[in-house]
Amino acid sequence: MLASRRFASRPLTSFLRRNSTAVEPPPAGGHLPSIATSQYLRSTRERALHTPGLQWNDEDDPNAILGAERETRKMNLYQAVRDALRRVELSFHLPSGSPTSSIALTKDDNAVVFGEDIAFGGVFRCTMGLAEEFGRERVFNTPLTEQGIAGFAIGMAGMGHTAIAEIQFADYIYPAFDQLVNEAAKIRYRSGGSFNVGGLTIRTPTMSVGHGGLYHSQSPEGFFMGASGLKIVIPRSPLQAKGLLLSSIRDPNPVIFMEPKILYRSAVEQVPMDDFTLPLGRAETLVSGTDLTVLSWGTPIYHCETALGMLANPPAGIAPHVPESLRKAKIELIDLRSILPWDAETVAESVKRTGRLVIVHEAGMTAGVGAEIAAEVQKRCFLKLAAPVKRVTGWDTPVALQYEKFYIPDAVRILDAIVETLSY
Amino acid sequence: MASLARFRASRRLPQLVRAIQTSADTTQLQEKPADLSQPLTLRLSEDSFHTFNCDMPELDVQVTKNQLLDMYKKMTTMRRMEMAADALYKAKLIRGFCHLAIGQEAVSVGLEEGITSEDRVITSYRCHPLAVLRGGTIKGVIAELLGRQAGMSHGKGGSMHIFTPSFFGGNGIVGAQVPLGAGIAFTQKYLGSDSATFALYGDGASNQGQVFEAFNMAKLWDLPCVFVCENNKYGMGTSAERSSSNTAYYTRGDKIPGLQVNGMDIVATLQAVRYARDWTVKEKKGPLLLEFVTYRYGGHSMSDPGTTYRTREEVQRMRSTQDPIRGLQRYIEEWGLATEQELKQLDKEAKAAVDEAVEEAKKSPEPLVEDLWTDIYYKGTEPPFMRGREREEVHHY
Numbered sequence: 001m002l003a004s005r006r007f008a009s010r011p012l013t014s015f016l017r018r019n020s021t022a023v024e025p026p027p028a029g030g031h032l033p034s035i036a037t038s039q040y041l042r043s044t045r046e047r048a049l050h051t052p053g054l055q056w057n058d059e060d061d062p063n064a065i066l067g068a069e070r071e072t073r074k075m076n077l078y079q080a081v082r083d084a085l086r087r088v089e090l091s092f093h094l095p096s097g098s099p100t101s102s103i104a105l106t107k108d109d110n111a112v113v114f115g116e117d118i119a120f121g122g123v124f125r126c127t128m129g130l131a132e133e134f135g136r137e138r139v140f141n142t143p144l145t146e147q148g149i150a151g152f153a154i155g156m157a158g159m160g161h162t163a164i165a166e167i168q169f170a171d172y173i174y175p176a177f178d179q180l181v182n183e184a185a186k187i188r189y190r191s192g193g194s195f196n197v198g199g200l201t202i203r204t205p206t207m208s209v210g211h212g213g214l215y216h217s218q219s220p221e222g223f224f225m226g227a228s229g230l231k232i233v234i235p236r237s238p239l240q241a242k243g244l245l246l247s248s249i250r251d252p253n254p255v256i257f258m259e260p261k262i263l264y265r266s267a268v269e270q271v272p273m274d275d276f277t278l279p280l281g282r283a284e285t286l287v288s289g290t291d292l293t294v295l296s297w298g299t300p301i302y303h304c305e306t307a308l309g310m311l312a313n314p315p316a317g318i319a320p321h322v323p324e325s326l327r328k329a330k331i332e333l334i335d336l337r338s339i340l341p342w343d344a345e346t347v348a349e350s351v352k353r354t355g356r357l358v359i360v361h362e363a364g365m366t367a368g369v370g371a372e373i374a375a376e377v378q379k380r381c382f383l384k385l386a387a388p389v390k391r392v393t394g395w396d397t398p399v400a401l402q403y404e405k406f407y408i409p410d411a412v413r414i415l416d417a418i419v420e421t422l423s424y
Numbered sequence: 425m426a427s428l429a430r431f432r433a434s435r436r437l438p439q440l441v442r443a444i445q446t447s448a449d450t451t452q453l454q455e456k457p458a459d460l461s462q463p464l465t466l467r468l469s470e471d472s473f474h475t476f477n478c479d480m481p482e483l484d485v486q487v488t489k490n491q492l493l494d495m496y497k498k499m500t501t502m503r504r505m506e507m508a509a510d511a512l513y514k515a516k517l518i519r520g521f522c523h524l525a526i527g528q529e530a531v532s533v534g535l536e537e538g539i540t541s542e543d544r545v546i547t548s549y550r551c552h553p554l555a556v557l558r559g560g561t562i563k564g565v566i567a568e569l570l571g572r573q574a575g576m577s578h579g580k581g582g583s584m585h586i587f588t589p590s591f592f593g594g595n596g597i598v599g600a601q602v603p604l605g606a607g608i609a610f611t612q613k614y615l616g617s618d619s620a621t622f623a624l625y626g627d628g629a630s631n632q633g634q635v636f637e638a639f640n641m642a643k644l645w646d647l648p649c650v651f652v653c654e655n656n657k658y659g660m661g662t663s664a665e666r667s668s669s670n671t672a673y674y675t676r677g678d679k680i681p682g683l684q685v686n687g688m689d690i691v692a693t694l695q696a697v698r699y700a701r702d703w704t705v706k707e708k709k710g711p712l713l714l715e716f717v718t719y720r721y722g723g724h725s726m727s728d729p730g731t732t733y734r735t736r737e738e739v740q741r742m743r744s745t746q747d748p749i750r751g752l753q754r755y756i757e758e759w760g761l762a763t764e765q766e767l768k769q770l771d772k773e774a775k776a777a778v779d780e781a782v783e784e785a786k787k788s789p790e791p792l793v794e795d796l797w798t799d800i801y802y803k804g805t806e807p808p809f810m811r812g813r814e815r816e817e818v819h820h821y
Binding site for chain 1: 798809
């Protein structure tokens with residue numbers, strides 16, 4: 001198993017194995033062609049500072065530079081995750097009584113980061129340099145022991161510690177399933193509120209990379225959806241990852257934070273350097289529209305973007321399948337961001353206006369997160385629906401290595417679903 | 425099968441070491457001071473302990489008369505409480521699952537006697553005595569079993585889910601509490617607290633993979649964690665020999681030293697706990713494995729009569745010859761610390777205290793319907809709503 005883990009530490013592009021008959025090099029953006037030019041990534045400082053829902057956490061710090069002068073830096077997703085972890089760790093080093101101690105109060109002097117290989121930076125480099133900066137007693141490697149890691153983290157969090165554990169791949173979270181569902185999710189309830197593990201955050205890379213195969217490309221968020229007491233968060237971009245991760249760490253409930261692994265390097269945007277959070281449990285509307293709602297989270301957001309572009313301006317080969325009358329349709333795109341609890345209000349409000357919903361996720365269709373959303377939406381919006389809720393998902397098979405490209409709901413399948421739903 | 429049975433029998437034949445003895449009548453009085461507020465010196469039998477990569481604890485034990493009487497009272501009270509739970513369950517007042525620790529009192533009471541309120545304890549579902557001893561109340565435990573508001577988890581948990589500030593609860597999943605114990609011990613070490621965690625599990629749980637994961641982490645990082653295997657000889661209905669390739673549970677920690685202890689003699693359990701606490705807290709030698717060899721008189725849970733996988737004679741023999749409470753009673757009487765009448769008076773007080781607690785617990789109302797929806801998420805961070813049983817039953821926060 002170790003050998004298979006190792007490959008991920010190398011650049012993603014070096015693993016793109018195309019059909020053996022192909023000779024040209026793999027595409028620069030991997031299997032995610034739209035990411036380099038995505039409009040949803042905030043490429044300027046101004047746009048980054050005006051992110052909806054962004055909450056600064058240093059407003060009462062006399063030394064902080066506020067307002068339009070705030071600094072941002074170009075980061076990819078793993079750098080943004082690392083920056084968030086640094087933010088949490090850094091606070092420990094603020095001497096109490098210093099002018100900045102007011103922030104220190106709201107921050108955490110007990111945050112510990114641990115997981116398999118994370119002291120060396122982790123396979124995706126999210127924890128690079130943290131051990132050197134903050135010490136091996138706060139940033140350390142664990143054995144290959146997922147159930148042990150989860151249980152150990154729950155024990156720490158039960159003592160009031162801030163435990164930020166990494167499960168190296170979401171595909172390896174199943175040995176920890178019992179600990180997360182039976183211990184972490186239920187301990188507040190079963191102790192009548194006298195115990196909790198609110199300081200627990202489990203970070204784990206999720207979704208496909210284009211070549212991960214059965215055990216490195218799964219999306220297990222749906223398996224946790226019935227575990228009331230847990231929260232599940234999946235960011236779509238570096239800025240979102242930093243803000244949502246800081247919220248997850250500080251949230252007084254246990255949170256599973258799933259980071260789409262293909263975005264670690266390929267998603268790049270301007271990210272504010274200061275301490276900020278984004279709200280949990282709130283979806284974000286990326287594009288407003290009136291004719292159809294597309295709902296997704298994580299990697300497929302960018303496939304949706306491509307599909308929306310193809311609908312308005314279909315390439316020649318696809319154009320015959322996209323009726324002229326549909327090309328001007330105004331599509332609303334929503335990033336769900338929090339899977340549990342999920343923002344039913346925003347989604348239902350949107351579908352009531354558009355009358356049509358297409359849900360896109362990478363996990364298989366049967367009992368995936370889309371099933372729950374579709375059921376709730378048809379209940380809330382029954383009389384407003386103009387077409388059945390459509391789900392574009394992975395197939396109900398394992399994520400098979402050579403077929404991964406076909407497993408992932410890509411832009412063409414999303415476009416097809418949009419056309420079918422619009423012309424229902 | 426016949427050949428298999430023969431094979432097993434032949435494997436058991438070469439007894440290289442003497443088995444740990446589990447009777448509570450081998451401790452000798454060495455020295456009795458004239459002033460009984462001063463500690464007595466007792467001497468344990470050498471067969472009270474087996475060691476694995478560590479030295480034997482001192483066989484001379486210092487303990488006061490008051491301590492002995494207090495432990496006697498606690499053991500009696502705990503047994504009374506468990507008997508009351510048994511009766512309430514059979515009267516169908518307690519629902520759900522219920523695992524009683526009758527016969528194993530020397531472990532919980534001896535453990536509590538040897539540790540401080542700074543130490544942390546986490547155990548399996550057989551948790552009622554520890555919940556009381558670690559700062560809870562009998563009323564709180566019985567009310568929890570009955571599912572009443574006065575329960576220590578406000579009636580929302582039940583038998584396996586009882587907590588106090590220094591007791592991380594009963595835990596219903598076999599073995600799941602053990603890695604939590606390692607995490608708790610990590611925080612104690614991180615905070616520089618002079619305390620240890622005692623993570624208890626049974627002989628059945630000792631075969632769970634995560635127990636070994638926790639051992640490894642605890643030794644790797646030298647955590648002040650004492651792994652306590654309560655070996656009551658049966659994991660549910662399977663005897664230790666039929667479930668474990670190595671039934672010497674104290675040797676299963678690999679690099680973690682271990683100590684096997686006569687878990688039926690409370691003087692031995694107390695001495696072992698003191699030894700383990702010194703090992704982890706004073707000497708900072710990392711984790712230690714303690715195995716208490718004990719016996720449960722009842723079934724695994726209330727739905728198990730406890731006689732299909734062992735003979736009635738075996739249970740009867742343990743009860744009559746190796747009972748931890750009767751053993752301590754004999755010591756106290758033989759050493760002239762209290763008379764039979766005085767001990768009977770303690771028995772009566774224990775029964776009265778339990779009866780009163782049961783009556784009070786019964787009077788407590790069931791949890792409010794609204795509380796079905798609380799304590800799932802931290803107050804104020806809940807999802808906007810949660811569904812109930814039917815379409816109309818939706819709770820909005």
